[in-house]
Amino acid sequence: MPVYTITTAASTLDGQTKANLAAAITEIHSRVNHVPSTYINVVFNELPADSVYTDAQPAQPLLINGWVRTGHPDDETSQLLAEVANAATEVTGIPPHRVLVIIQNSPAHFAMEGGRALPNPGEEQAWLAAQ
Amino acid sequence: MPVYTITTAASTLDGQTKANLAAAITEIHSRVNHVPSTYINVVFNELPADSVYTDAQPAQPLLINGWVRTGHPDDETSQLLAEVANAATEVTGIPPHRVLVIIQNSPAHFAMEGGRALPNPGEEQAWLAAQ
Amino acid sequence: MPVYTITTAASTLDGQTKANLAAAITEIHSRVNHVPSTYINVVFNELPADSVYTDAQPAQPLLINGWVRTGHPDDETSQLLAEVANAATEVTGIPPHRVLVIIQNSPAHFAMEGGRALPNPGEEQAWLAAQ
Numbered sequence: 001m002p003v004y005t006i007t008t009a010a011s012t013l014d015g016q017t018k019a020n021l022a023a024a025i026t027e028i029h030s031r032v033n034h035v036p037s038t039y040i041n042v043v044f045n046e047l048p049a050d051s052v053y054t055d056a057q058p059a060q061p062l063l064i065n066g067w068v069r070t071g072h073p074d075d076e077t078s079q080l081l082a083e084v085a086n087a088a089t090e091v092t093g094i095p096p097h098r099v100l101v102i103i104q105n106s107p108a109h110f111a112m113e114g115g116r117a118l119p120n121p122g123e124e125q126a127w128l129a130a131q
Numbered sequence: 132m133p134v135y136t137i138t139t140a141a142s143t144l145d146g147q148t149k150a151n152l153a154a155a156i157t158e159i160h161s162r163v164n165h166v167p168s169t170y171i172n173v174v175f176n177e178l179p180a181d182s183v184y185t186d187a188q189p190a191q192p193l194l195i196n197g198w199v200r201t202g203h204p205d206d207e208t209s210q211l212l213a214e215v216a217n218a219a220t221e222v223t224g225i226p227p228h229r230v231l232v233i234i235q236n237s238p239a240h241f242a243m244e245g246g247r248a249l250p251n252p253g254e255e256q257a258w259l260a261a262q
Numbered sequence: 263m264p265v266y267t268i269t270t271a272a273s274t275l276d277g278q279t280k281a282n283l284a285a286a287i288t289e290i291h292s293r294v295n296h297v298p299s300t301y302i303n304v305v306f307n308e309l310p311a312d313s314v315y316t317d318a319q320p321a322q323p324l325l326i327n328g329w330v331r332t333g334h335p336d337d338e339t340s341q342l343l344a345e346v347a348n349a350a351t352e353v354t355g356i357p358p359h360r361v362l363v364i365i366q367n368s369p370a371h372f373a374m375e376g377g378r379a380l381p382n383p384g385e386e387q388a389w390l391a392a393q
Binding site: 003 | 138178179181182184186192194196205212216217253
């Protein structure tokens with residue numbers, strides 16, 4: 001269901017760090033937002049050094065953009081943000097001021113997986129059982 | 132007006148398949164959402180094998196993210212989703228459980244093309260005629 | 263806080279043009295949306311020629327997608343759009359009909375930077391002072 005897109009300048013993260021960060025985000029999202037880990041996608045978009053700017057200068061931020069279904073309780077989203085941001089720093093060693101985590105959402109019925117519209121938050125079990 | 136961003140692991144799709152999928156999505160979006168095909172963008176973001184994870188493991192999902200203007204009727208969005216998801220499997224051979232289609236939106240006046248704010252859904256003809 | 267993602271076919275923009283466009287967008291966003299330039303990210307996603315389609319044909323659009331916090335006044339967003347679109351053409355020489363600028367947003371508390379949820383629009387100074 002969710003997709004996390006992590007954008008960095010090339011060589012910011014090595015292969016093992018990418019795998020570790022994908023694992024950390026998958027664990028956090030599954031637990032906080034009640035989604036089986038098999039439905040969680042994490043992708044890394046690594047761009048050339050002259051393609052990433054902060055303050056109009058080439059920079060090395062860690063930009064994490066997660067797409068989720070609309071309707072998760074706000075306190076879960078706050079927890080998700082805090083845990084993902086913490087994990088990003090812990091796994092990568094990049095300090096918090098270079099880590100930006102953004103959650104975007106769409107209504108569940110604006111997304112389809114396995115040929116079916118996604119369930120609203122809280123209705124995951126019925127959706128999974130109906131497969 | 133719309134932009135479809137398709138994310139895969141490298142070598143998931145060959146060049147002809149990308150062209151065919153772009154053509155299928157363009158035809159569907161133009162017909163269902165009433166947008167001339169000249170305004171429809173489809174881009175492919177192909178990432179290294181160690182940059183795409185599902186369930187914390189390297190994986191080969193087909194992640195399709197479409198940005199559209201807010202305000203299309205819900206039944207059109209449902210039809211769009213179903214047709215795009217079906218076409219994705221038909222064109223690429225990737226089974227539905229690895230295909231995720233997400234529609235995101237912004238108000239039409241939060242987007243600009245050709246130097247003009249986009250029209251609301253249903254007002255395309257007047258906008259096109261006023262060019 | 264904001265992230266601008268600019269998608270093009272490879273070789274559409276050279277290194278200096280990317281730097282100039284990043285600088286122009288950073289200046290505009292900082293001024294119009296009242297964000298210190300140190301918090302503004304601009305990234306370029308340059309894709310192979312056979313990965314970018316408009317009207318189902320390989321094409322060279324300039325696709326600019328900005329993520330901002332929800333709640334900026336609509337007139338500021340309109341000004342932001344117009345100035346970014348103008349700058350894009352001025353800096354790159356790409357004509358307006360190939361330039362698409364899209365603004366997306368999430369509530370400020372759906373994003374975290376430096377370990378803190380972002381401030382709502384208008385509350386930036388207090389947030390910055392509390393660091």
